Amino acid sequence: xxxxxxxxxxxxxxxxxxxxxxxxxxxxxxxxxxxxxxxxxxxxxxxxxxxxxxxxxxxxxxxxxxxxxxxxxxxxxxxxxxxxxxxxxxxxxxxxxxxxxxxxxxxxxxxxxxxxxx
Amino acid sequence: xxxxxxxxxxxxxxxxxxxxxxxxxxxxxxxxxxxxxxxxxxxxxxxxxxxxxxxxxxxxxxxxxxxxxxxxxxxxxxxxxxxxxxxxxxxxxxxxxxxxxxxxxxxxxxxxxxxxxxxxx
Numbered sequence: 001x002x003x004x005x006x007x008x009x010x011x012x013x014x015x016x017x018x019x020x021x022x023x024x025x026x027x028x029x030x031x032x033x034x035x036x037x038x039x040x041x042x043x044x045x046x047x048x049x050x051x052x053x054x055x056x057x058x059x060x061x062x063x064x065x066x067x068x069x070x071x072x073x074x075x076x077x078x079x080x081x082x083x084x085x086x087x088x089x090x091x092x093x094x095x096x097x098x099x100x101x102x103x104x105x106x107x108x109x110x111x112x113x114x115x116x117x118x
Numbered sequence: 119x120x121x122x123x124x125x126x127x128x129x130x131x132x133x134x135x136x137x138x139x140x141x142x143x144x145x146x147x148x149x150x151x152x153x154x155x156x157x158x159x160x161x162x163x164x165x166x167x168x169x170x171x172x173x174x175x176x177x178x179x180x181x182x183x184x185x186x187x188x189x190x191x192x193x194x195x196x197x198x199x200x201x202x203x204x205x206x207x208x209x210x211x212x213x214x215x216x217x218x219x220x221x222x223x224x225x226x227x228x229x230x231x232x233x234x235x236x237x238x239x
Contacts, residue, residue, distance in 0.1 A: 006237065008138075040141065040145070041137060041138065041141055079141075079144060080141060099148075100144070100145055100148035100149070101148060101152070103145070103148075104148060104149045104152045104154070105152075107123070107125060107149070107235045107237070108120075108123050108152070108154065108235075113235050113236075113237070115236075115237060115238050117238065
């Protein structure tokens with residue numbers, strides 16, 4: 001199944017970022033095609049490489065980068081990013097900034113769009 | 119061209135206090151320009167987003183009442199409102215800024231089931 005993910009919360013403050021990651025990973029491991037993770041609202045903060053959590057905690061941006069390396073497009077909304085200081089120079093590897101038009105194409109293209117948020 | 123998809127945006131939160139309704143509306147306007155069948159549904163505190171005569175000058179935040187007014191120009195004509203959510207908050211259709219279709223929760227559930235895509239905002 002072709003799956004798109006919409007993530008609407010930032011890292012750490014809400015569990016949504018963790019749940020979205022585990023869902024995406026499990027779906028990939030089961031052989032589903034997770035085409036993309038679109039980050040909206042505070043969700044865009046997930047791909048800031050400036051985050052530096054304690055060593056014994058998960059590194060949420062790096063997790064998304066790992067999924068990106070597996071072929072999942074990790075996309076931050078440009079309008080939401082501009083509000084929150086997310087720019088190309090702070091992006092973790094394998095992520096990019098794009099527009100809501102691309103998200104619309106994703107919503108149209110996938111079999112299921114799954115939203116994670118508060 | 120492929121059949122247009124039915125996309126419903128579900129506004130669940132109050133218009134102020136968080137950015138969800140505001141950024142949700144920005145998403146709706148973009149999606150509406152893609153020739154899809156876009157509609158909106160207002161439930162829980164989301165119904166407050168439609169209340170007329172909102173004045174956000176006191177909180178120094180840009181309001182979005184004007185944007186609600188242009189939804190029809192973007193062919194987002196179906197704005198569904200949950201009857202129970204209105205009643206629980208002491209509101210009636212007359213308190214709302216734009217024309218809406220008030221529906222029971224059961225009816226909204228059926229409408230949601232008919233959609234290709236649901237986006238909770």
